[in-house]
Amino acid sequence: xxxxLDPTVVITRMFESEKFIEMFNYCKKLLEINPNDMVGLQxxxxxxxxxxxxxxxxxxxxxxxxxxxxxxxxxxxxxxxxEKLKKYDEAITCCKIILEIDGNDIWVLNSMGLSLNELxxxxxxxxxxxxxxxxxxxxxxxxxxxxxxxxxxxxxxESIEYYDKAQLIDSNLSEASIAKSKAFEKLGMDDxxxxxxxxxxxKDMEPIKFAAKKNxxxxxxxxCQNEFEELKSKKL
Numbered sequence: 001x002x003x004x005l006d007p008t009v010v011i012t013r014m015f016e017s018e019k020f021i022e023m024f025n026y027c028k029k030l031l032e033i034n035p036n037d038m039v040g041l042q043x044x045x046x047x048x049x050x051x052x053x054x055x056x057x058x059x060x061x062x063x064x065x066x067x068x069x070x071x072x073x074x075x076x077x078x079x080x081x082x083e084k085l086k087k088y089d090e091a092i093t094c095c096k097i098i099l100e101i102d103g104n105d106i107w108v109l110n111s112m113g114l115s116l117n118e119l120x121x122x123x124x125x126x127x128x129x130x131x132x133x134x135x136x137x138x139x140x141x142x143x144x145x146x147x148x149x150x151x152x153x154x155x156x157x158e159s160i161e162y163y164d165k166a167q168l169i170d171s172n173l174s175e176a177s178i179a180k181s182k183a184f185e186k187l188g189m190d191d192x193x194x195x196x197x198x199x200x201x202x203k204d205m206e207p208i209k210f211a212a213k214k215n216x217x218x219x220x221x222x223x224c225q226n227e228f229e230e231l232k233s234k235k236l
Contacts (some may be wrong), residue, residue: 007030009040010026011026015043015046018050023046023047024048028040038064038068041063042060042074045074046077048123049080049081054082054084055085057078058081061074062078072105075098076108077176078094079091080111084117088115088116088158089119090182095112096112099112106135108134109128109135109142110129110132112125115124117145122149122152123153126146129143129146140169140170143162144162146162147160147166147176147180148162148179151179151183156183156186158186160180161202163180163183167201174199177199178197191219194220195219195223208223211226
C-alpha cells in the first residue's frame, strides 16, 4: 500500500502536476528538519531547473556533491544548469567526472560534444559523438550533432551522410531534411537539394533521377508524377 504522506510520493505528485514552486517549498521544509536530506536537496535542484533558476539549482547540486562526491544525478543536473548558463568549461569538468566512472554514459558523451562545440572545439566534439555512435549507432542526438558539426566545418558530403542516417531512424525529422537540402545546395547539387527538401533519402534519389532522364523531364516533374501515381494507387 502506497503511503501518500511519504515525501517521495508527495514530491512525485507535485512534479507530475508541474507544481514546481510548491515542490521547491515542500523540499525547503524537509531541509529545515534535516539540512542533509538527499530527497530534499535533489528535488530542490530539480524544481529549480524547471523554474529556470539555474544558479540556484547549482547551489543545491553542490550541497549534494559535498555529501556524496560522485552523485551522478546531481552532476547531470549541474551539467544541464551550466550549459544553460553558457559555462561550458565548467560543464566539461563535470562531464569528465562522470565519464571517469562510466565512460559509456551516452547523455554525458553528447553533453561533452555540445559543450565542445560551443567552445569552437569542433573536431574534439566529433570524437565524442563518434564514441556515442559506437555504443548506439541509432542515437539521434549524436547523429544530428555530428551532421551539424560537419556542416559547420564545410564537410558537406559527410554531413549529408549523417543527416540521412538520422532520417532513416526518424522519417519525420524535418530539420534533418531541411539541413540536408541546404548542404546539397552548397555542393551545387540542385536536384538532390530539391529531393532532400521533400524528405527523400539518398538511396531513393537515384531511381527518381534515372526515371527523369528516361522520361526526358526534370527531377521536379518526375517527383510530382511519382507522388501523383502513388496517390492514385491508394485511391484504387
